[in-house]
Amino acid sequence: MIESRQQVETKPAPAPRVAISKENYSFLQRHLYAASGIVIDASKDYLIDSRLMPIVRVERLQSLDELCQHIRGNTTSLLSRRVVEAMTTNETLFFRDVVAFDALKKHVLPRLLAGRQAGRKLTIWSAAASTGQEAYSVAMMLLELGVDPSEVQILGTDLSEQVLERARKGRYLQLEVNRGLPAAYLLKYFRQAGMEWEIQERVRRMVTFEPLDLRQRIRNHGPFDLVLCRNVLIYFDVETKRAILNNIQHVLRRTGVLVLGCAETMINLHNGFTSESMGGATFYAAK
Ligand SMILES: C[S@@+](CC[C@H](N)C(=O)[O-])C[C@H]1O[C@@H](n2cnc3c(N)ncnc32)[C@H](O)[C@@H]1O
Structure with a gap:
């Protein structure tokens, strides 16, 4: 406990x-x-x-x-x-939790894209990005949806500089691309670089990575249409979880969506969000 x-x-x-x-x-x-x-x-x-x-x-x-x-x-x-x-536990994988990512692709992203004012970029924050698989998964999904990369801004942040360095490189071992990444995506969005697979420049350019302690308010970024804060709240006590959710609430657009990890919930934690189920996954909006 x-x-x-x-x-x-x-x-x-x-x-x-x-x-x-x-x-x-x-x-x-x-x-x-x-x-x-x-x-x-x-x-x-x-x-x-x-x-x-x-x-x-x-x-x-x-x-x-x-x-x-x-x-x-x-x-x-x-x-x-x-x-x-x-x-820190940096465990991550591409498209971690198929149900949530399917729902993002089928329901959440199309809604956010349609609701955007013309000319405004879609802003996305992968709040505990680790080695980058989560942020790049969203980038690839947007490309699959036919979105022009110049219309999107994805930010990945993490406490650990070590993982961010790896995320920026966008190079993954065979073992890592075998976990969660559909073979078709590997062929379409990566190139082999020696023993590793490197994400293509057009995908990498959609994402920037910066250090951030989630207990601090994010500066110079936001508001966000989509925040992914997944599989990180589990490491904190209730007080820290609440502080982090407050920080997120502060930068989530009125029409924006927050997604947590599938083992994480807002129940008895924070009453500043409403939940909505889409495609079998739970998403949150700021009240
Ligand atoms: C298990 S990974 C989750 C990666 C990804 N979101 C996912 O679901 O696959 C948790 C990440 O949270 C980061 N982390 C831990 N404490 C943090 C904090 N206070 N602020 C920001 N990131 C933190 C760790 O460095 C680690 O990379």
């Missing part, structure tokens, strides 16, 4: 099941929460071991405790940043 901020700060940490002192374990929890909003509770403490031991080894440190000593010395250092990035 996800803990609230208060619990993270005041509840004594249970003994960690990884080789790290109790003090450093709760320091890491607080550091991660302060830097990203992500909550690591006892059910996920194995992640501390699997994600941070590679850093311990690369840095030729003795232990997780020694790593913590370095971070405690400077919580804004590059090493501290790497620790936070390593603790």
Whole structure:
């Protein structure tokens, strides 16, 4: 169960099941929460071991405790940043959740395109873009709908600079294009580049990627016709989820649509949105 901020700060940490002192374990929890909003509770403490031991080894440190000593010395250092990035879960794939993407293509995007004033670009925000598959999936869908790329602006943002660097390159391993991407799209929108597949320039140019912590208000962008905030709220406590939804509500057009991940819901969380079911998927509009 996800803990609230208060619990993270005041509840004594249970003994960690990884080789790290109790003090450093709760320091890491607080550091991660302060830097990203992500909550690591006892059910996920194995992640501390699997994600941070590679850093311990690369840095030729003795232990997780020694790593913590370095971070405690400077919580804004590059090493501290790497620790936070390593603790983010960047799992993503093309057209993740077929039902939602089908509904976007059949119902949501045609409606948003038709409702737009002549000459205005369609603005789309992939709010936790990871390595870019979500943003590029939407771009390819718009091309399939016959939309001129110059009529669209897609923004992908993420906390992690590492994933954004990969997203900007638009190069994917065979394993990654095998996940969710229809073969016809692979042939139509990618070219083989050595061992990788590179997304074509015409698709890449539709999307820009920028760093953003979702707990901050987005500046210099918006309002948006479509916001995808998918499979990221699950990592936060209720307070952080609400703050992020407030930020989204602020930049969602009156006619705009928000889509969450299929395991995420607005129930008991935020009353500033109405929900609508289209093609079996749930979409939200700001009240
Ligand atoms: C599991 S991925 C989701 C990717 C994509 N939206 C999808 O559904 O496939 C979650 C992403 O959220 C990012 N993230 C975590 N905390 C964040 C924060 N506070 N602000 C912005 N992005 C964050 C992580 O770096 C990671 O790339």
